[in-house]
Amino acid sequence: EAGVAQSPRYKIIEKRQSVAFWCNPISGHATLYWYQQILGQGPKLLIQFQNNGVVDDSQLPKDRFSAERLKGVDSTLKIQPAKLEDSAVYLCASSLGEGHRANYGYTFGSGTRLTVV
């Protein structure tokens, strides 16, 4: 089966600019996650969707970050305006979701590496 698709693979922007990342989960996966991985650290959950509803966005910096999952499939994560500390890899993951807690189909994409200069 096809994996979790993310684009772009790399992005360099200046601070205060805006940027958007796209994620296409595995077909049939109800749950979609965005993680932020800063260099030298483990991935940190930013937001979790169940279908097109938000389950957890407690760690999303809502003054500058936004995310949506239209029609419960693809998702977009936006940063506006970007700061230097937003430089990180943004990972998208998907899973079958509720009722499948055991990593049954929990798959990560290759990530988007963002550099803010």
Place this chain on the structure above:
Amino acid sequence: AQKVTQAQTEISVVEKEDVTLDCVYETRDTTYYLFWYKQPPSGELVFLIRRNSFDEQNEISGRYSWNFQKSTSSFNFTITASQVVDSAVYFCALLNSGYALNFGKGTSLLVTP
């Protein structure tokens, strides 16, 4: 609160040595899942193992083995006869009640010839 601690930041071994990566976790859930992921230099996260809280049997897969001990809240990972290709960052993670993964900070393993 959910927390995963990987106290070893970096480990360097010579090829063919055995190496153990430590993972200690905290959770109030009675049912939970623990994971190990490998992140090679290319950046993708590679799933290695999942263990649920009711299964304390150790597991062996080739050169990899895992020791899960609820009494000490630990889920350690051992690579036997390490190889250069094992060089990567290894993450231990805990699946919370909302189905999201809480990761440790990772252990960077360098295996030299």
